[in-house]
Amino acid sequence: MVPEAGQAPDSQGRLRWSKVPEVTIYFWIIKVLCTTVGETAADLLNEKAGLGLTGVSVLTSALLAVVLVVQFRTSAYRPGVYWPAVALVSVVGTLISDDLSDNMGVPLETSTTVFALLLVIVFVVWYRRERSLSIHHIDTTSRESFYWSAVLSTFALGTAAGDLVSERIDLGYWLSAVLFAVVIAAVAIAHFALDLEAVWSFWIAYVLTRPLGASIGDYLSQPAGDGGLSLGAVVTGALFLAVILGLVIYLSVTRRDVAVPEHASGHTA
Template sequence: MTYEASETTAAPAVGLGHRMRWNKVPEVTVYFWIIKVLCTTVGETAADLLNEKAGLGLTGVSVLMSALLAVVLVAQFRTRTYRAGVYWLAVALISVVGTLISDNLTDNMGVPLETSTTVFAVALAVVFAVWYRRERTLSIHHVDTMSRESFYWLAVLFTFALGTSAGDLVSERMNLGYWLSAALFALAIAAVAVAHFALGLNAVWSFWIAYILTRPLGASIGDYLSQPSADGGLGLGTVVTSALFLMVILGLVVYLSATRRDVIDPERKARQMTT
């Protein structure tokens, strides 16, 4: 069943720990994963584009994009229910910021990828531990308080930063090239899906593992499309690649905003037993 409620019919503004009727994130459908991979691709190519063209340097671009992300997250937190446009704009921006955080550590501060990967993995584990201890759930079917939403977005940021560092580390160590790297990460995601559907791997952990792996998958696709043919890419450039993927994202978000096919059914959410 699809619910057509608007913000005016949603639950009133709530405090940090009070439950809202509506979930603040989309249902995990095929649309979710398509847009997520597209956003990670844009995160890679847009970060490269801004760093090349903006003239602000890596640090300046990082500050600018972080400020834009903060503005969009304020809008996201002020909504009373899931809004596709605001939510996916936040994901796209957090993808860029997560990439820039990793790049700053590697390029500006000389932090080895092994170190940054470990640090981001530990930070993400701490977020999950505190989130679960406080809320007793990590499920995105229950992102229905400000507290849970805060943990959710913090976890998303660290998944992007971790995925960037881990993806760069694998690419450098194995020297597979963009296309084979993308295939490797796609196979890893497929293995997670098999482990979940065939072997009973916990749904929540399956989701978050796949969520992390989509970051290096998208980055590899973006690099393959945008980088020069001499470097193993197709040579489309960061401008064309970013524009193409942004147009596809926009089209899908407009479609989902109109159809609300990715809105979580509150009645079905109430029956969700996964934590």
């Protein structure tokens, strides 16, 4: 990576600024919105593109690869680059999971297990290499590679697990969203009141926000006969994209979610 002015790497090759945002309320709002956009965009592309799930998956994966190249070439967190990458990861993760279950006939139990194991493998290799899974230290190419691998795994896992829960429990979109919101709230309580470790609290919540956002998106976009509000995928996606754009512009201007790695202040990472 080529550092920007005033942001040279230290002796260990680490950049002064982290490549991911600080975890604030803005982070979680945009993340859920990106998840909803990913769900509606995947459904819309599958219906309108005429390429089939596999073709759309390949196309969006190629677009994601381009955006990630731009993300890796930046020397610090940039909202206008980072969040489009998250949105595309959401689309790709959804399409991969749907392709496995709908086209290849892979049971949701199997895909959920496989994606969970994949995420565990990413975490194990990441920790063995870096001795930490903290997102506050995404300041090298290696750490960023592990981070995005984990993010993609969480979206695929969240899609498969969310579909599995919705099929087995059959609560409907609205009650499913409430269920996942309650579980996320329980994780937050466990973290703040019972000292659940911050890294695991984050990643558990990150996985769960995927089915939460998907349930919200389906509730808004699906026909009333199926338990939705009949807004349609286009209106729902456009509405959420507008909110995401507004928040990204706000954060780009205010830099309220810029995180500085601890070693930049004299601490070890």
